[in-house]
Amino acid sequence: MDIFLQQIINGLTTGSVYAIVALGYTMVYGVIQLINFAHGDVVMVGAMVAFTVIMGVVGMGLPLPPFMIVLAGVLAAIPACMAVGFLLERAAYRPLRHAPRLAPLITAIGMSIILQQVALLIWGRDPRAFPQIMDNPSFAIGGAAISAVQIAIILLSVALMAGLTWFVYRTKFGIAMRATAENVNIAGLMGIDANRVIAGTFIIAAALGAVAGVMYGTYYGIAHYTMGFILGLKAFSAAVLGGIGNLAGAMLGGLLLGLVEALGAGYIGEFTDLCRWPVVSAMLAERCAADGHVVLFGSNYQDVFAFAVLILVLVFRPSGLLGERVSERA
């Protein structure tokens, strides 16, 4: 098997999901300069709601094709997440619109905890397995395999990214969003009601998050009330990597982060296998002869890569790959 190609495929899959979640962070940041740390948990709510609906439909035993069942889950998750996103903005962030920036930021962390705890009350503490309602055939390409679910996730993500780009650049509401992002006061003078634009931005971000939640849950076959935390942090890292506030940056950052993580996880075992390195393997000759490998770090260290990337970006290019210099925004 071609590990490199396989990890590229896996990385593109998770990277697509990161990109969709990162768009949610970056859109909200673009409009009100808030890191909505609860966004990852909105994604979790999407996965949980979809899971519940899918289980319900499966339980009814209707002769529906699996695709329709998943679609029912997605269609339930989207409005649920939109409602959560709307409520977050209306109840938690809007009253703090003119407060010092630290206040809404800490509120966002609080909202994240609240969403997790509410999810814990509703869905319980145990991880929920996504029901295996369909086969997931794999296709061989060049020594690697790509599954139907992976293809679906990548295609759907590309469609969502294209759709959002079109929305932001070609529709009236999108133009209002960009105008508000550039200067909320001047946009107001043009008759743009900032409250509506900001609420709309949260709703769109949440809808994207809902789809991302279903994709993530389907891919890993599991949903859990804490899943939004790490996923959210990684997507946030992706948004920062691309340049927070920049839509193309979030897409690029998400894909890159997915690739870095997948390749890192694929190769870290090999690179930290002490028996590969002559100097060390001489010292460990006995064990190497016996086991063949003495691996320091396994693929369970994959989360490290996302955050290593975050740290490197913050140190060497805080504005991100595609980000503008901060001074231009002021």
Add this chain to the structure above:
Amino acid sequence: MSSSVAVLLEACNVGKSFGGVQALKDVSLTIRANEIYGLIGPNGAGKTTFFNVLTGLYPRDGGEVLFDGRALDLANPYRVAEAGIARTFQNIRLFGSMTALENVMVGRHVRTRAGVFGAILRTPGQRAEEAAVKRRAQELLHYVGIPHRAEALARHLSYGDQRRLEIARALATEPKLLALDEPAAGMNATETAGLRQLIEGLRADGLTVLLIEHDVKLVMGLCDRVAVLDYGEKIAEDVPAVVQKDPKVIEAYLGGSIGG
């Protein structure tokens, strides 16, 4: 003056202070429909502050503004735009990373509905509206004389074109009153002449214009009436010929005679 002339805007005792500095002291002025009204005064007299209060960018400390017979809601800039006041800025404030056309399209917002769901669902009404918005924006670019720059990013336009674009964007909101904050600043003589033509054309098309300007010649030649602010107080308000001879005004401008 005859009382039959319709009043468009009436500011009553508008006040604004920043910390201990009283930037506007009970400023009252009356702008009649379809006139070109000049607001002049030395630097720091409070002209731009008056604009900012009038358009809801600064919260006012006191006073009322009646516009078109109704009290103006100054708490929300978009309400001011809705009521029919549009403005430009002394230091140009365009949406720099958007195209010229898009900048003008933003200005159409106040006269159209902007629903996030309509935009997603692509209702026929929404599409027709967006097409109309684009068409109108193109017309306005034509009107101010920069149709060929429609697809250029606003920040890439020349200085004079940026000023024109700001006016087009303001016009897109279909204002009754257009407030121009030093539109001739930094313009050469040719550009100023073009600007003057543009303003006169706007008035001919039925608009009322409120003009802050340092170019005294332009103000005196163009305006029907002029108010003079000094240290946040209105010290004169009359036709240019009278204001020019007002001793208080001459003193405010450091003894120099104004007008040319």
